[in-house]
Amino acid sequence: SAVISQKPSRDICQRGTSLTIQCQVDSQVTMMFWYRQQPGQSLTLIATANQGSEATYESGFVIDKFPISRPNLTFSTLTVSNMSPEDSSIYLCSVGEPGRTNYGYTFGSGTRLTVV
């Protein structure tokens, strides 16, 4: 399965600032997704990162708040903009291949964000 490097692993940020999280994969992958996991909660899908086009956002998430880039098949970034304490969470990227779903989707190690 693909190996994912996600950076930073954690950060403490001031409210009103922005943080960009990077997800680098060791091979080309068709599907890349970004999730949020709030303390004690399960994973919530933020968006599907589409290569060469705008990301597809889930209900409750908007591009102005969570801009996503995916310039190629091995890399994506998620920016958390104009942060508030409510954005404190773990953010994870996930990758997969449509023809290899029996191998599951792989997750990055996550970025633990604290907004103060």
Add this chain to the structure above:
Amino acid sequence: GQNIDQPTEMTATEGAIVQINCTYQTSGFNGLFWYQQHAGEAPTFLSYNVLDGLEEKGRFSSFLSRSKGYSYLLLKELQMKDSASYLCAPGAAGNKLTFGGGTRVLVKP
């Protein structure tokens, strides 16, 4: 939309068997995934069912009934290291995974 229901927490004894049930309603269903997540770590893939029936993988088995919108994960010969959250995730249109709230399993000696 998605509607996924699984128990919040289960407790079992080392060496025992635990069955985690999951019911779901999803559009564009294309298989059911189970993930394990230890505290502070990323989820790791356990199983995938696309057809009805039981899939066995060592101590872990997963069952799917598409007509009933029902799956379960069966953990046998429980070990202390199996204490974790178990996440049910139906695949949907666009190959997206939406996760249930997770079941926290506590294995006691």
